[in-house]
Amino acid sequence: MAFNEKIRKIYQDQLDDIRSQGIFKQERFIHSSQAADIEVEFPTGSSLKKVINMCANNYLGLSSHPEVIKAAHEGLDSRGYGMSSVRFICGTQDIHKELEDKMTKFLGTEDTILFPSCMDANAGVFEAILDKDDVMISDRLVHASIIDGIRLCSAQHDTFKHSNMEHLEKKLQLHSDKRLKMVITDGVFSMDGDTAKLDQMAELCEKYDAMLFVDDSHATGFIGKTGRGTHEKYGVVGKIDIITTTFGKALGGASGGCVSGRKELIEMCRQKARPYLFSNTIAPVVVAGVNRVLDILSGSTERRDKLEANTEFWRKGLEEAGFVLKEGDTPIVPIMLFNAKLAQDFSKDLYDEGIYAIGFFFPVVPKGQARIRTQISAGHEIHHLEKALDAFIKVGKKYDILGKTKQEIIEKYGM
C-alpha cells in the first residue's frame, strides 16, 4: 500500500486550501427527475426540500419529457444497453448514424460525428485538424473544454478580447503568415449569457481566409427563430466551418455531444480524434432519446417560443424590481452582486425561500463580478417565475440592493 499518511496529508492540505478559498464544491442530491420542481437533500442527510430549479441547463424542459422517456425505453428494448466497443470496431448502430444525419440537417452543416460528450468533442477536434504550422485564435471567455482542447493541440494559439472584433482583426493580421487559421468562440457564453457576433466574425474570417469554430452548447435547440442555434440568429447558417454542441443541455439533457461542419473536417475527426477513437460513443438509450428530441424540435417551435416568452417575463421582472443584470436576450440571466460573499449569502437565502440558484464568483468569473446565474426553461410556468421573483425581491430587500447601481453595491459590500 503506497497511500501512506504522508501522501494522504498532501491531498488533505490541498483540499483544505480549496475550502479556505471558499471554492469547495459540494453536491446537492436531487431525489426527483430533473424539472422545474425538484426535491433536494441539502445539506447531506437533511430532510427533502421542494424547490424551484432556476439553474439547470434544461432550457427546453425536455429532460423528463414523456415522449423522450418513451423513445428511450424503446431504444433500450430494441438496441440494448451498451455497445462494448468503440465506434470503428463494432460500436456503431443504425441509430447512431441516424442521429448524425439528423444533426447535420438540423444545424445546416455538411456532416456530423458523435462524441461521448461535448467536452470530449472539444478535447479532440483541434488536435485532429490542426498542426504546428497553424494558429487557433480564441475569444478570452471560451469554455474550459475548448481551452483543454487547445492545450492538447500542437498548433500555435492566441486570444482576443471578449467579443472585440477590432482586436480579433488585429490578431488575424498578426497571424497572416500561418498555414491555417481558426477563430474559436462560444455561440452563447455560459457565464454572461451574451452571444458571439457571428455575422461579423464570419465576415472577418472570409476576409482573412480563416475557419470559424463555434461551440453552441448553450444555444442548440432554442437560439434563432427555429432554434438551430447562434448561427441562425445571426443569419450565417452554412458559414460556420465547425459547430460543436451537446445533448446534455437543451436536447434532452442526458449526455453526449458532436462535431458538425465541413465534411473533410468531420472525416478527419473520424480518423484522428482520440476521444472518438478510444472511447465508446453515446449509449443506444440516449441516442434514441435525442433522435426523438430532434423530431419534436423539427416539427414545432412551440418550446423555444415558450422559453423566449419566459425569458422576457423573467428579465423584465428583475429589471423592474431594480436588480443589476447582464444585458442580453438568452435564457441565461445573471443577477450581478459583484461581491463573492454576498453572492453566496444571497444564494443560501434564496434556497431557504424555496429557490435553487447558485452564486458564481472568482475564479469561475472575473474578480469583482460575482453573481447569481439564473437559467430559464420552457419547463417553467409563469407561477414558478412569479414565486422565484418574489423570493429574489425579498432577499434583494434584505441586502438593500434593489434600485442600487453597480457602484453603490460595490461601495456597500466591496468587490
Place this chain on the structure above:
Amino acid sequence: MDDMQKIVLDYVIDEYLEDEDEEITVDTPLISGGIVDSFSMVSLKRFLENKYNISIPDDKATPEAFDTVNKICSLVKEFVKE
C-alpha cells in the same frame, strides 16, 4: 519608469484591459489579480520575444514570473544580451 517598463505596461494595457477606466501600475498583480489569465499570457510572451529578440524558455515563463510588469521586466533583462 524606464523604457522597458513603459513598453511592457503599454502593451498590457492595450492587449488585456477590457475597461478603459481601469488603471494599472508596474506592481499591479496581473495574473493573480485576474487581469491576465494564464492561458492568454502566450501573446505577452510572444511580444516580449519579438520585441527584445530573445527566447524565454517555457519553464521560466511561469504565471509567477509574469505576475507584474516589474517581474516581467526583470525576467526579460535576464535574457537580453548586454
